[in-house]
Amino acid sequence: MRLTRYFLPVLKETPSEAQIASHRLMLRAGLIKQASAGIYSWLPLGYKVLKRIEQIVHEEQIRAGHIPMLMPTLQSADLWRESGRYDDYGQEMLRITDRHGRDMLYGPTNEELITDIFRSHVNSYKDLPLTLYHIQWKFRDEVRPRFGVMRGREFYMKDGYNFDLTKEDALHAYNRHLVSYLRSYERMGLQAIPMRADGGPIGGDYTHEFLVLAETGESEVFYDSEITDMKFGDRAVDYDSVDQCQAVLEEFTSRYARTDETHEEALFNDQVPEARRRSARGIEVGQIFYFGTKYSEAMGATVVTPDGGRVPVHMGSHGIGVSRLLGAIIEASHDEKGIIWPEGVTPFHCGIVNLKQGDAAADAACESLYAALTAKGLEPLYDDRAERAGAKFATMDLIGLPWRITVGPRGLEKGVVELTSRRTGESEEMSPEAAVDRIAQIYS
Amino acid sequence: MRLTRYFLPVLKETPSEAQIASHRLMLRAGLIKQASAGIYSWLPLGYKVLKRIEQIVHEEQIRAGHIPMLMPTLQSADLWRESGRYDDYGQEMLRITDRHGRDMLYGPTNEELITDIFRSHVNSYKDLPLTLYHIQWKFRDEVRPRFGVMRGREFYMKDGYNFDLTKEDALHAYNRHLVSYLRSYERMGLQAIPMRADGGPIGGDYTHEFLVLAETGESEVFYDSEITDMKFGDRAVDYDSVDQCQAVLEEFTSRYARTDETHEEALFNDQVPEARRRSARGIEVGQIFYFGTKYSEAMGATVVTPDGGRVPVHMGSHGIGVSRLLGAIIEASHDEKGIIWPEGVTPFHCGIVNLKQGDAAADAACESLYAALTAKGLEPLYDDRAERAGAKFATMDLIGLPWRITVGPRGLEKGVVELTSRRTGESEEMSPEAAVDRIAQIYS
CATH class of the missing domain: 3.40.50.800 (Anticodon-binding domain)
Incomplete structure (x- = not known):
């Protein structure tokens, strides 16, 4: 691209509303422009980086055997009433009424919709395992949107959902996601550390968040310093191998690494020698969950088993914050002159x-x-x-x-x-x- | 892809709600599933076709020198009040109130938002010509959504906007779009005929719609039968050449071709020999507009001229209905057994x-x-x-x-x-x- 034929509106002055480096630099480098509070237009250069990140996520999900599709942004409230989350979700859910007075919402996540697709089309254990994912715009009506795309209202996210016959199979899907996420972040030039997390409103006992260390991170994190020496590298992992995926999970999660939500000081002191104890701040760029039959039971997503019975499927959901990653990458990689893109996501080579x-x-x-x-x-x-x-x-x-x-x-x-x-x-x-x-x- | 590892839920029976072939076949072949009225999930096979069509549109827009970016789905009502369209648009605009009581809307089109970006960043004729486009989900709250993705509520569309110093330059941009659209549709295996159209709510004297002939089309069309023999083919067109682009416009629009909105029976009879007069039905798959300074004047999008003055820019907007194209392609290419994908958009080779x-x-x-x-x-x-x-x-x-x-x-x-x-x-x-x-x- 020749710059005289491009649209790259860099700013000389730093916009006063931007409090953190990534937000300032994304505005100054002409990556984004605020359209309204917490909602951004992606200018040509920012759009290119967004697409590069999205492409890495697609490639690694497909490599793991997960199947791309696309769900709409607007959903019917009825499905969320079935799962019981319509009333639980609070004011962060953007509720909409259409011209016929029907209750709708701008999807903040898609457990209900994907479960509805599953129960409509899948009837037998023979069609399992199945993992579907999509990358789509979502909305969370933050009370105080800030930090640019890091805590925006309209955001781009990959969310994937696994459907399995047993808990064991679902935990293999969980591990596949962990492996594919490690690969994805490394290709983006990021070190994202899996940390034991809290289930939150999606629920789930097994869950890890992936955090990028950065001074401006929203979470306080505690970890064994050995973790920052670990690399996934270009090792070959067979995603069909339960053992290989389990081994990666164990390798990358056996050392202490927790956010303040799950941190236990006594355990930390007990497990980690003092010289290796670290506390820092981190930016969450992804999360994986196994939540069992929570949605499948509530919504009747069952399959026939080999012995002719019928059981609710075991599910998990797994997210990567695609638009947020631009902010995270810049927080982790910039200097006083501007952004320093890792080769994997640079808008131009x-x-x-x-x-x-x-x-x-x-x-x-x-x-x-x-x-x-x-x-x-x-x-x-x-x-x-x-x-x-x-x-x-x-x-x-x-x-x-x-x-x-x-x-x-x-x-x-x-x-x-x-x-x-x-x-x-x-x-x-x-x-x-x-x-x-x-x-x-x-x-x- | 191995089918045993894919998710391809074909239906044996024809869903009763589907009235036209493309809707029936998209449901039966497992391309889409209705999420709520006029809103669809794109199942894996449908998603692949959607992406192929999107990719062709991107490649041809970039070839024409137009710059990709991305605007958000939700917009502030304030910009639409500036242009005067907030009250004009009627009930098809989905109006939303956020948690702070601010008026927002799900964008049905983006003239206001792109003009706001332009006026914030461009100040001089030296930065022209400029054509920006994006492919994004839009919403039109149809009173009676039907025909599947052909007349849905949430739909995927490419919309591009040119900014030029003079009417002459803007008409060159208009012609570039016409050329790039002809190329795009042909690559999708479609014959889409440019027909003189009506400006509608976007406004504009110069406008052509692109129509695919199909029995189930929503528009009645009248044309000279010579038109259906025309092919763009793989001719090389220099998009910077005013003459070359103008020649293509003249070649493809000189023969009579109009929708019922602009049809003039006397003119038709006068211009076209009886043996070549045709009337048929057509599906609209795109439209190009030149509308001059309508938005730039209302919203203050001006540039400094070479002699130091300041003038509002000349604009046009240009759309391709990406999700709708799946329906149009199937209407034009199927038999009693099912879909027949053209090679250019087939989900698998x-x-x-x-x-x-x-x-x-x-x-x-x-x-x-x-x-x-x-x-x-x-x-x-x-x-x-x-x-x-x-x-x-x-x-x-x-x-x-x-x-x-x-x-x-x-x-x-x-x-x-x-x-x-x-x-x-x-x-x-x-x-x-x-x-x-x-x-x-x-x-x-």
Whole structure:
């Protein structure tokens, strides 16, 4: 993309309403614009990152054998009356009346709707196991929306639901989700630690939250410092293998890691040597639940068993906060100049800065780099504006592309351009061809 | 995808509420399930088609130089009061009050919101031309939702907005949209005819609707029969060329083609020789508008001109009904057995039917076909159920994959499988390798 043909409205001044870094930077870098309280438009650059995150979530859910579908944003209140949650949910549920006076709501979650789909179409244990998921906009009418997309009202979330014949099978589904979540967050450049959590209004004894450590996190967390050394890496896990998934769960949840909701000081002191005890703040970016037959019993979601009986299915629900992740990633990865996108979610693979727009050699070199990168399936953002170098660098630093190629007449006389890492600030001179190869290798 | 691991709830009986073929077939083939009146869940197979259509729309909009972004589903009523449409829109607008008593609405369209984004960030003619678009869920509180996704309440739509300095530039944007729409529909296997339309509540003198001819269409249409012979084909159009885009507009709109809203019988008789006069029914699948400064004046969306003045921008809006297109495609392409997907939007590239599940040779041949197709980047749907051949054929015919490979012990003894076209019903025997190559070639 050429910047002169793009829509990237960066702000010079920091908007006064933004209290935390991610909110400030998302506004300043032209990622979002507030439409109304807690509701945002995703400007082109922000939309691209949102799509990259969504794509990672899709790929990892499909890899785990979970099936994508899509439920609507608005739901009938009747289903929520069946489960008993219509009255329980309180003022965070946005209630709507349509022109015929029917009670509806903007879905904050989808247990009822997916259970209704299941009971309408599935009748036999032979159709299990089954995990369906979708990524859809949801609404939670927060009393005080703040922190930008971190605590907005309209938010984009992946929620998946497993249906299994037995508790044992459902716990395997739980473990599959844990594995797929670890993979997803790592691909986004995030370390998200599974912590024992509280069931809350969805219910459930088995539940873990995934938290990204960040000073601005809403939760206080307590953990064994060994946890931050753990990596999922690129190990191969067979999602059909109960043992392999269970082993990952045990590996990643055996050490003490809890939010303040479930923290037990005595246990913490007992289990973790003092030198490894840590307390910090964390941002919740996902949660997995096993809640058994809570919804299937209330809503009659049963299957015929091998011996001809009929039992309610065991269920769980599993969420990743897709829009919130942009905020979390920025909280975990920025500096005083702006955002630093991890390669896995960057909106463009690299920037091209032309130090002297209008100079024939510089223009030609930039066009040639642009074409070579594009031919390799990469998306560069070429700053082809007639601006000073300083302004171009400031924009690139603010929007946080991980790599920048700087092209100027002086370098070209020597046959070189400069490749700069946004994260380290380190630059290296090399031929344009070598820069293209390096970038291609980084993303391969 | 292996069918035993998928969720494809086909119905044996035709649901009584469905009055038209596409609605019946979408329910029977397990594409959708009604969640409440005029609101649908997209089951896995329907979701895949929805995504294919969305992807074509994205690719063609980006090719035309239009920039993707995303606006929220809920909007503040205040913006609609500024444009004067809040009171005009009537009961089809779903009005919502949040917990603080603020008036909101579920966006039926986005002229106000995009104009607000524009006026906040764009100040100079130098930032023009600019066309932004998004694909997002919208809501129209139809008094009598019917025909499934064709006239639903919650619907998925692409809407794009151009901002230009002059009427001339805005008409070029109009033409770009016309070209990109012709390309998009053809890629979906549809012939959608641009017809002179009525501006309706959005306003505008220049407007064309795109209609797909189908018996169940809601509009009566009148046209010169030469139009149905026209094809856009794979011609190269330079979207920056005013002349090239104008030529396409003239070529595709010079012949008489109007809906009943704009039809003039005398003109029709005068312009079209009797033998070429046709009247039929059509389904509207898109509309383009140029409406000048209607919103920019009302909302103060102005830019500085080259001579230092300030003028309201010229705008247009351009929509494609993404979810509705599934219905339109099925209306245009089905038979008594089921759906016939065009290759461009099919949820899976081909089906594999194993005539004798459990037979070692048949199972191995199917697995090998599955692997070979997948290795070529294709997605097959393998019916690996322990069902009779007749039931497998019926399912494949119902869900409408354009190509089917049938594998059985008898054919394998001769070294052949059978490749069948869903559209023509014609079958051909060939080696498994040849079948894979043929499928790959069809989709290349």
